[in-house]
Amino acid sequence: MTIEAIQEGDPSEHFSMFSSQTAKIKYSYNKIREVKSHRVGELFSAYRDILWDDGRHKYNVSSFIGEIDEILLGERFSAFDQSTLDNLIGTLRQRGNSNATINRKMAALSKLLRKAYKMGDIHSLPEFRRQKERAGRIRFLERSEEAQLFAAIKSRSEDAYRLSVFLVDTGCRLGEALGLIWNDIQEHRVSFWITKSGRSRTIPMTERVKEVIKLPPSEGRRPKGPFTKLSQAQFRAIWNDAKAEVGLGADDQVVPHILRHTCASRLVQGGIDIRRVQMWLGHQTLSMTMRYAHLATNDLDGCVVVLETPRGEGPSVESSAFASPLTTVSAAAPTKKGEAASKPAKAPRKSSKAK
Structure with missing residues (x-):
């Protein structure tokens, strides 16, 4: 706006305009100045x-x-x-x-x-850059390691031993197990309601799990759940002492969460398909479960059989670690009593025309 334009207009309008701009600048300054510092x-x-x-x-x-x-x-x-x-x-x-x-x-x-x-508590944010992650080897317990470690845990605490068996056979997280109440266990199944993924899940129990959730007879009031007498800190302390005793103290991957990895690894190695392993563990995405897919090495042998079989003579469908849980093998139609299993092919009919 030029000086001439200002002089020609109404002075009151110009004063109002400049007053408004000054108020905005003052308001912005006060807004920044009044932001408090926080920890x-x-x-x-x-x-x-x-x-x-x-x-x-x-x-x-x-x-x-x-x-x-x-x-x-x-x-x-x-x-x-x-x-x-x-x-x-x-x-x-x-x-x-x-x-x-x-x-x-x-x-x-x-x-x-x-x-x-x-909320106005701070007035600037840094740029968060995601660090590059490498896919590392997933450590899990061999059967012999489990036996030694669990024996050392049992010698220190029966409750910690029961919890360890529950963790390795259900594959649940430590916090999920400690938060269980008796109402979560019904008809030989256990339900996890508050989970990391935000989704509930219900899985059947192994015979070992059915045994360890039974509390030994004791005097006093029954606890709220099967493992509520233990805290995370108590269990981790017992775990660390036991793993040091059996020679695993230097292995920083042998933490309670390894029991979840162990459960997942055994399911995949046993031929359970990835989708069902995902449902069992409660993973939010399939990509999380795919970390264990490389353990299904024997599953690749079936690919060679398929490739080497002539077309039309395909092998029977077998279970696959990557198969859909809804995939089933169709059974052959039953034959009637007295009917031959396979009928010989009929000879072609001769032409009625004589040559």
């Missing part, structure tokens, strides 16, 4: 019940945020800049965290900071 732990306390459902995942997130707050030395901030995030990731890597673990911790932090930004 990561304080933000988590404010929004954890809004962002995360109760369960094992929320427990893990609480641990992640607690570690992040400790690394940041409880620093208060109103803007979480990129250098702070990069230093945080560097510290986690120095502590031995894998890229996969760092990604899980950063996912929790990102979710929390986005909520804080939306």
